[in-house]
Amino acid sequence: MQLIDGKKVSGTIKERVAARVQELQSKTGKVPGLAVVLVGEDPASAIYVRNKNKICEQMGFQSFTHNLPADTGESQLLALVDELNRDPAVDGILVQLPLPQQINSQRILEAIDPAKDVDGFHPVNVGHLAGGHKTLVPCTPAGIIEMLDYYKIDIEGKHAVILGRSNIVGKPMAFLLLQRNATVTICHSRTRDLKTMARSADILVAAIGRPGFVTADMVQKGAVVIDVGINRVDGKLVGDVAFDAVAKLAAYITPVPGGVGPMTIAMLMQNTVTAHERIHNL
Numbered sequence: 001m002q003l004i005d006g007k008k009v010s011g012t013i014k015e016r017v018a019a020r021v022q023e024l025q026s027k028t029g030k031v032p033g034l035a036v037v038l039v040g041e042d043p044a045s046a047i048y049v050r051n052k053n054k055i056c057e058q059m060g061f062q063s064f065t066h067n068l069p070a071d072t073g074e075s076q077l078l079a080l081v082d083e084l085n086r087d088p089a090v091d092g093i094l095v096q097l098p099l100p101q102q103i104n105s106q107r108i109l110e111a112i113d114p115a116k117d118v119d120g121f122h123p124v125n126v127g128h129l130a131g132g133h134k135t136l137v138p139c140t141p142a143g144i145i146e147m148l149d150y151y152k153i154d155i156e157g158k159h160a161v162i163l164g165r166s167n168i169v170g171k172p173m174a175f176l177l178l179q180r181n182a183t184v185t186i187c188h189s190r191t192r193d194l195k196t197m198a199r200s201a202d203i204l205v206a207a208i209g210r211p212g213f214v215t216a217d218m219v220q221k222g223a224v225v226i227d228v229g230i231n232r233v234d235g236k237l238v239g240d241v242a243f244d245a246v247a248k249l250a251a252y253i254t255p256v257p258g259g260v261g262p263m264t265i266a267m268l269m270q271n272t273v274t275a276h277e278r279i280h281n282l
């Protein structure tokens with residue numbers, strides 16, 4: 001069994017991004033700018049936002065943070081998004097989810113300029129991804145493809161089974177694996193006999209948010225197991241995969257923490273550089 005080390009792979013991506021930022025700065029005098037918008041005081045979101053700011057600084061980006069109170073109205077947030085869309089120093093806009101209930105998240109995501117949509121959630125970018133075209137792709141599934149490539153894991157012709165069909169992970173993961181010529185099955189809460197489906201996977205991606213859901217009897221020997229889940233159990237972070245038992249069978253497996261998690265933020269940085277390059281025709 002080989003452990004897929006997300007910290008190591010994300011480190012190489014961050015080095016690549018930082019080098020590109022330096023190169024851009026010396027060529028054009030400009031660096032990519034990422035704006036992060038946080039509404040309310042969800043503690044997990046606040047930690048994410050702090051980490052994003054720290055990494056932006058490490059990468060040499062310009063970083064803009066907008067902390068809005070929990071009772072912010074939808075029109076106020078739309079006005080801020082509009083301002084960021086027009087700000088030439090901002091190449092990427094990330095509105096941290098979840099948003100308070102008085103705000104329609106989809107309306108906000110659709111208001112972001114697709115060229116600055118570094119989360120890849122705007123319908124235009126979702127459409128490009130579904131069409132198999134180059135676009136800004138959601139960070140978590142994009143990071144998983146980077147990990148598979150880093151470890152030279154073949155995707156073409158393999159049966160990839162994805163557990164979970166969210167717009168953030170499951171669905172974009174399916175499109176990316178399909179683009180790489182995998183045969184893809186998506187499972188969800190209404191799937192009949194999920195265990196048999198999972199057991200037929202060469203590449204199994206678990207993204208459902210249920211601690212230890214994937215047990216050894218759901219995994220075929222030699223499978224590649226990617227655990228996207230982040231669950232807090234007794235103060236500890238655990239994934240969707242029962243790691244110890246499944247690791248005995250898997251050819252490759254990602255740990256939690258230290259697997260997919262670090263990739264997500266590295267891909268956000270990569271997407272911001274890509275957005276900057278496209279906006280400035282570089």
Ligand code: NDP
Binds near residue numbers: 140189264
């Ligand atoms: P969602 O809650 O949006 O989606 C969960 C999906 O899992 C749904 O499609 C749901 O099915 C399916 N599901 C839930 N329970 C079952 C079950 N018992 N059997 C089969 N399918 C089930 O979650 P996300 O996609 O946003 O996140 C999934 C996990 O990944 C979470 O733990 C989250 O914290 C983590 N995550 C980690 C990231 C990282 O950077 N590592 C980034 C993003 C998420 P249905 O559609 O039928 O309801």
